[in-house]
Amino acid sequence: MLPPIAPTVLERNPKFKVLYDDISQNKLNPDASTKDEKKQRLIDQAREEFNTKRTDLAKTEILKSSLESLSARAADLPDELHEVVTIVAAQLNGRIPPSDREILQEDIEYFTEHIIPISRALSTHLKSTALQLCRIAIPECPSSSPSYLPQSPSPIPIPIPIPG
Numbered sequence: 053m054l055p056p057i058a059p060t061v062l063e064r065n066p067k068f069k070v071l072y073d074d075i076s077q078n079k080l081n082p083d084a085s086t087k088d089e090k091k092q093r094l095i096d097q098a099r100e101e102f103n104t105k106r107t108d109l110a111k112t113e114i115l116k117s118s119l120e121s122l123s124a125r126a127a128d129l130p131d132e133l134h135e136v137v138t139i140v141a142a143q144l145n146g147r148i149p150p151s152d153r154e155i156l157q158e159d160i161e162y163f164t165e166h167i168i169p170i171s172r173a174l175s176t177h178l179k180s181t182a183l184q185l186c187r188i189a190i191p192e193c194p195s196s197s198p199s200y201l202p203q204s205p206s207p208i209p210i211p212i213p214i215p216g
Contacts, residue, residue: 054084116144118177126173136163
């Protein structure tokens with residue numbers, strides 16, 4: 053820790069005050085260790101990259117999990133889309149060996165061709181899940197009012213990573 057300087061000393065020596073303020077605020081930490089701004093910038097950058105990757109991974113895992121539960125729950129999807137969603141979810145979760153990918157290529161193409169109804173059903177499922185989580189997190193909110201959920205202007209297809 054830097055030793056305190058009497059205010060009278062700083063008043064009588066304005067140049068020393070400027071130097072002391074610069075050192076205590078810009079060059080040294082409160083424990084008198086040297087500030088390493090370059091190192092701190094690198095740490096902050098690495099932390100930001102880590103958080104971005106972690107967020108992207110969480111989004112991917114949520115989509116994979118939601119696709120898996122969508123295949124069993126979405127009443128508004130035709131039967132053939134239920135089957136395709138089940139196959140794609142299994143492949144995304146690593147339950148289909150790479151040797152079978154060629155056989156399933158037509159199913160993946162069918163999935164891609166029908167991404168709009170699948171993404172709408174997925175969006176509905178995710179909104180329902182978010183509403184349930186909000187009811188758990190904020191029990192005092194009325195259960196019939198999803199007004200605390202963000203509103204999207206229109207259903208937007210969600211990009212789903214399809215292994216190739």
